[in-house]
Amino acid sequence: MSATPLRLVIFDVDGTLVDSQADILGAMQLAFDGQGMVTPARDQVLSVVGLSLDVLMRELAPEADADTQARLVQGYKDAYMALRADQGAVLSSPFYPQAREVLEHLHARPDIVLGVATGKSRRGLDKLIEAHGLQGMFVTQQVADFHPSKPHPAMLSAALEEAGVQAKNAVMVGDTSFDMEMAQAAGITGIGVRWGYHPATRLTAAQHMIDRFDALPVLLDRIFKG
Structure with missing residues (x-):
């Protein structure tokens, strides 16, 4: 019986995890x-x-x-x-409803590792992680300082390499067309969220859409089993 491959769930930050x-x-x-x-x-x-x-x-x-x-x-x-x-x-960048709970749930799963790919700077992301107590949550953190802007796939390519995960075993969760086009360019499944800064009609490159954060774990199980 083959071992379950490691899965990587990558999140955008502003408009996806937190409302800034x-x-x-x-x-x-x-x-x-x-x-x-x-x-x-x-x-x-x-x-x-x-x-x-x-x-x-x-x-x-x-x-x-x-x-x-x-x-x-x-x-x-x-x-x-x-x-x-x-x-x-x-206070200035609060979590969206259920975001923290879902992050903690996914982080506790042995078959999943988490990452972020954000237009934030290194300094900005560090401040956010420190404030929300997210140290150790993300095995890969890709920021704007070191990559071309989204939707270029460089952030996701680096995330896959750093986590040691193949593109077919990764997803990108984001609220903008830039996130979904970046995922598409990297060969990663894109999951669009409806609560962020781009209307859902712009997320045409998304392969899946969710309305609530707590819908993510069930969708991930369906994607990864497929």
């Missing part, structure tokens, strides 16, 4: 105000969450020159960290 939109929108306004520019509308900002900041700012401020875009990126980083320091990550 208050800080994202607040930091964006401060960044644009700092350059004397009009802040893009809420829906426009949330539509590009998940991209690396340099790519994101080119989308939000296409008419600005490269130096101004770079100042917007730095202004956003500084404002985001200040807002988080003011409230603390537990």
Whole structure:
């Protein structure tokens, strides 16, 4: 009887595990105000969450020159960290309902390991993990500092290699089209969530969709048994 292969469940962070939109929108306004520019509308900002900041700012401020875009990126980083320091990550980036419970359930399973692939910086992810007490939860943590922006598959390729798991035994859980297109490009099953920052109609590359976090374990069993 063959041993059950190790499975890897990779999560996006903002819009999937935690709801950071208050800080994202607040930091964006401060960044644009700092350059004397009009802040893009809420829906426009949330539509590009998940991209690396340099790519994101080119989308939000296409008419600005490269130096101004770079100042917007730095202004956003500084404002985001200040807002988080003011409230603390537990309040500024709360878990979605059942997210922690499902993470703990999956983490306890011997056949599953967990990872993250996020547009956050290393510093930002470290702060979030520390605040929520998630140390040791994720065997692989892929961040924007070291990879091309989503939907390029580099983050997922690195996650598979670091975890020692084949693509057929991995899934990517995310709320944006960038997550699902990245999964598709990496040959990984994409699971879209309906509670995040992109409407479900944009997640056309997703192979599965869930409405509630606690629906994930049952879906994983179905995927992996298939």
